[in-house]
Amino acid sequence: MxxxxxxxxxxxxxxxxxxxxxxxxxxxxxxxxxxxxxxxxxxxxxxxxxxxxxxxxxxxxxxxxxxxxxxxxxxxxxxxxxxxxxxxxxxxxxxxxxxxxxxxxxxxxxxxxxxxxxxxxxxxxxxxxxxxxxxxxxxxxxxxxxxxxxxxxxxxxxxxxxxxxxxxxxxxxxxxxSGAFRCSEDSFDNMMYRLEELKRVPWQERKKVAFGRWNLFCATYTYGQEVLPSGQRSICPRSYLPSLNSQLPQHMDILPLGSINGGPARGTPVPLLHQNAYRYLVSTDGWAISSKFDKYLLLGSLIIKAASSRKGYYYDALVPDVHFLPCMNESLGDIVGRVKWALQHDAEAQRIAEAAQAFAVKHLHxxxxxxxxxxxxxxxxxxxxxxxxxxxxxxxxxxxxxxxxxxxxxxxxxxxxxxxxxxxxxxxxxxxxxxxxxxxxxxxxxxxxxxxxxxxxxxxxxxxxxxxxxxxxxxxxxxxxxx
Structure with missing residues (x-):
């Protein structure tokens, strides 16, 4: 027994x-x-x-x-x-x-x-x-x-x-x-179990880089979203955001995964549990909501989330600029301004990251x-x-x-x-x-x-x-x- x-x-x-x-x-x-x-x-x-x-x-x-x-x-x-x-x-x-x-x-x-x-x-x-x-x-x-x-x-x-x-x-x-929360090796539940390990990477030791990795495909709904306040039409974040790296080359590392012979530069994968080495994490939706977003909340880094018409069950409880920074909601390229803000307001950026982690620990277990x-x-x-x-x-x-x-x-x-x-x-x-x-x-x-x-x-x-x-x-x- x-x-x-x-x-x-x-x-x-x-x-x-x-x-x-x-x-x-x-x-x-x-x-x-x-x-x-x-x-x-x-x-x-x-x-x-x-x-x-x-x-x-x-x-x-x-x-x-x-x-x-x-x-x-x-x-x-x-x-x-x-x-x-x-x-x-x-x-x-x-x-x-x-x-x-x-x-x-x-x-x-x-x-x-x-x-x-x-x-x-x-x-x-x-x-x-x-x-x-x-x-x-x-x-x-x-x-x-x-x-x-x-x-x-x-x-x-x-x-x-x-x-x-x-x-x-x-x-x-x-x-x-539920599958992403409990089934994969890097599931939310497993990351909760290793929370103290994740917290061992202090904020000040994390790279001042906006890091993003994803498979390069674009859902059709991304082109049917509302026109942005800038007057620009929405476009697929997964294909567009990597084009902005050159505007802040020392502080943005946003790339699709894999490599294609003779094609544009592609990023190498980084295990999810190691992405807290970066101070800022960029999140985009795919065919549906991102299965990584709730895990990002646990990592203790500042999340910059691309706007999307897709919702998860807990999204209403998250407050922009309190739990994450939104991007592609004012203009297509506003992520550059978001990263600059985070660099100039380090203490506020850290508080937002900590608020996101506290929310996930309390409400998503x-x-x-x-x-x-x-x-x-x-x-x-x-x-x-x-x-x-x-x-x-x-x-x-x-x-x-x-x-x-x-x-x-x-x-x-x-x-x-x-x-x-x-x-x-x-x-x-x-x-x-x-x-x-x-x-x-x-x-x-x-x-x-x-x-x-x-x-x-x-x-x-x-x-x-x-x-x-x-x-x-x-x-x-x-x-x-x-x-």
Whole structure:
């Protein structure tokens, strides 16, 4: 017994221990204690779910609409776009599967682990929702065309979907980028564990250089952002910012990674844990929010962040010029002025860096993230207008069973620390769905990358007015009503 306790303590320490509120029973999942969130994070949750009140809550018809993300112009995305999930009597079930080729990266698995851990610590309400499988919950499926009338671009939507990156035009609800927070070797949790080591590099010993490294690609949304106060149109920061090095060559080292024969200069990579050797760190978004930004907050360097229309779940709590310096928000080249300001106001720059680190330590640790998940799910649960049931879904795999499957499979086992959660919380094996979800069944489901269980006929529906399909479908429905 002592060995097991020691192992659990070690696993918890390596990944950033979860702080369980007083009064919680983590075995039963019953919670009698409250978790504490930054007020701005609570505001974000209420902002993201507000449209559910306006539309009348979460209905069974709304959940069935999720199947339509496989239709027409985006059917090639299919279940990459949205993975359906159910919470019933405190247990979490998968109602569709992410395709096999997307299970190696840690994005989905990290989310599943934090969701499962939350369910083991707290009794979660009944709920059905989806998780966005792409980097960014944006076009074409998850964006409003007319927020005032709740008109979505997606012809069957909107519906409750969780995402770790979005613009304010999206009807998704933001959640942590759990894979980046807990799964990689340089994850936020691992960096939290090594925080004292990071602090050993004093401010005065850090190079007075604005350092930036990233892969050179440009998301299309960067060209569609608002015109800057300077009158200039937005442009991709990853391609533009490196061109400004020559204006402050001794104090700017901003380069894309890698090298191309005969091409422009490219930078050599520097491990994230060593980037605190620089006094200033430049952050840019990629296809979605940067997976490094929250880690930069921990490094104790001044962050200069390029403007972006993409938001993470905690961004509302960060204050420009208090936690970071913004750039590319006044003019394309205003980063040069930002670096000059930092050089001339060293004490103020250090205070901003320290404020960012203090914010991350207090509000982004694993316990705080699980608190965020719990609060969001409880708020969504208040808006449920029906009782979900596996009997009404063609696929209902217990999440604990699916995590066991992943942990036992060499292809997925090392994507994240699956055993850490399974050893700590265990799996409920008495559910009927557990034995029905054998390894063979799951493997067979994963073979089809387009697998998407349509359950619009469970229970049978003679008319489906919430599926505004083709003229032929509407004509059939009218004929049925006439007869």
């Amino acid at each position: 002592a060995v097991i306790v020691a192992l659990l303590a070690l696993l918890g320490g390596l990944a950033g221990a979860v702080t369980v509120p007083v009064g919680d029973n983590s075995v039963s999942g019953v919670s009698s204690g409250a978790c504490t969130l930054h007020p701005k994070l609570r505001e974000r949750i209420h902002k993201d779910v507000a449209w559910l009140d306006e539309i009348g809550g979460i209905t069974d018809a709304m959940i069935r609409n999720i199947s339509l993300v496989c239709d027409v112009n985006i059917r090639h995305q299919c279940n990459v776009q949205a993975t359906r999930m159910m919470i019933k009597d405190g247990e979490i079930y998968l109602n569709s599967l992410h395709p096999e080729w997307r299970l190696g990266p840690h994005e989905f698995i990290g989310f599943l682990l934090e969701l499962y851990e939350t369910s083991r610590m707290h009794k979660l309400p009944d709920l059905e929702f989806a998780w966005n499988g792409n980097d960014d919950a944006a076009d074409p499926a998850f964006t409003w065309t007319d927020r005032a009338t709740l008109q979505a671009r997606f012809h069957g939507g909107p519906f409750p979907i969780l995402a770790w990156s979005k613009s304010e035009r999206s009807f998704a609800s933001l959640v942590p980028y 694993r316990g705080a993230r699980l608190c965020y998940y719990r609060t969001l799910i409880e708020e969504m649960g208040k808006r449920m207008k029906y009782t979900p049931d596996c009997a009404n879904r063609k696929l209902c795999i217990p999440l604990g069973r699916f995590l066991e499957f992943l942990a036992a499979n060499p292809r997925y086992a090392h994507s994240c620390r699956l055993q850490e959660v399974l050893i700590r919380y265990g799996v409920e094996r008495s559910m009927p769905q557990y034995n029905a979800s054998s390894d063979a069944v799951i493997n067979e489901l994963l073979k089809d990358p387009k697998h998407w269980p349509r359950d619009t006929d469970i229970p049978p529906r003679t008319v489906e007015p919430y599926f505004p399909g083709s003229r032929r479908r509407r004509h059939r429905q009218r004929r049925r009503r006439q007869h």
